Amino acid sequence: MLVENIPNIFIPNSKSLPDLLIHDFRMTNDNVKSKVNLQMHMFSFLQIGKKQVHFAETSVAVDKTQSILTTKGNCLWTELLDTENSYYCKLFFFSEKVLKDFLKKHSSFSEEAQQENPFFIIENDDFISAFINSLSAIGNDQLQQNEALTKLKFEEILLYLSGKYGSAFIAFLQSLIKEKDSSFREVVERHVYSNLKVEEIAFLCNMSLSTFKRHFKEEFNASPGRWLMDKRLEKAKILIEQRDVKASDVYLEIGYNNLSNFSTAFKNKFGISPKEVS
Template identity: 60%
Template sequence: MPIDNIPELYINNPKLKPELFVYDFKMTEDIIKTKVNLNMHMFSFLQTGKKQVHFAETSVLVDNKQSLLIKKGNCLWSELLDKEEIYYCKLFFFSEQRLKEFLSKHIKHKEQPKETPSFFAIENDSYLTSYLNSLSTIATVPSALIDNLLSVKFEELLVYLIHKYKTVFENYLMSLIAQEEVSSFKKSVEQNIHSTLSLEEIAFLCNMSLSTFKRHFIKEYKVSPGKWLRDKRLLKAKELLEDGTLKSSDIYLDLGYSNLSNFSSAFKTKFGMSPSEVR
């Protein structure tokens, strides 16, 4: 699967490297688990549809009631149509330099957080709706004015969100410019034990090729990643079935199996009985 370099994919002139950039992303069919190399921090203002983003340590699903601020880096995202025929998301990208300029102007010096969460969820409200409407009108002004106007709109947005979320949002902004630490390999792996992600997708989220991921995994766990994940997921399946409220048809997709037959066969090989025999 190819990797989408964002926002470069959306910029018509490859020589341009804007520090602020707005893009209206629209589509008419679902896009599932696109591999994304996000090269700028990004606000995602979903207007219609649903958006799911997988990170190395977590995932998030939002509709048009929430927006996201997403840290730059590798992720997988799915864009899903809801009842509407068109998926529409307004994206606002910004550079670290613009963020540093804002922080030096508006936030007194404070200790930088040790961890940087992959995203910050924003509850939409009437102010943000009005803000997005005004942001859309910028596309109609002469190009010479766009950068200055986007600078004003960027500052307006951050000032408002600091007012809304107080120090929680301040700390998140500070964390975006903190020196990035290497994420825990084991933490990333174990957060995805029960996800539907493939080994290749988990490796991508860990910023590794599949072959490097496998070597690193065997060094850490002394077993191949395929066998380890399969055993962990089957143990979870047995636990869910023993609870008595779910059937194998309810859980196999969530445990990474594409069809019920493969799940049942793997379960029987592991435990010597079919899922329906679990009591």
């Protein structure tokens, strides 16, 4: 699967990324776990549909009642259509430079960067709706040509959200200009029970599949496919034993997409089917 460099693909003729960029993103087909190299921090003001994002550290899902602010870096995007068979969100990209300018201008924003998640969830309200409508009324072309106006709109939304969410949002903004470093083992262990494939976890680690496999062997002394399968099946056995539940109740929880495949793998490992666990 190709990696989409965003927002570069939205401005194909540009030699460099602007500090601020607004783009209307629409789809008429579901998009499942596409590999994205997000090169700027981004507001995603979701209007129609659902969105899920997998990061190295965690994952998050939002619907049209919410918007999301995400940090730059490698991630996996899933975008699902609404009942109207459409998907629409207004994207607002910004560089660390304009964020630093904003934080310097509003020097009272001095919260410590303790936010650990690579995203911040925003509950849509009347102001958010009015803000999105104002961007649409001005038009993306006009905003791209008028840097001062776009910067004003950027400051407007940050000031509003800082007032709405207080120190939690300010801490998140501060965290966006801090260097983040998750260890290889931490990233892998966070996704042990997800439904991500080995190559998708490798992408979140910013590694090629071959490099990931080599690092994995050095770190865990096993191949990633076998190690992940064993961990997931062992947890499934514990869940079935402790909760007295059926295989159909746990296979999705521990990272399998197919009940039949899970049951076969379970029997191959333990010599008994999930139904025979007492």
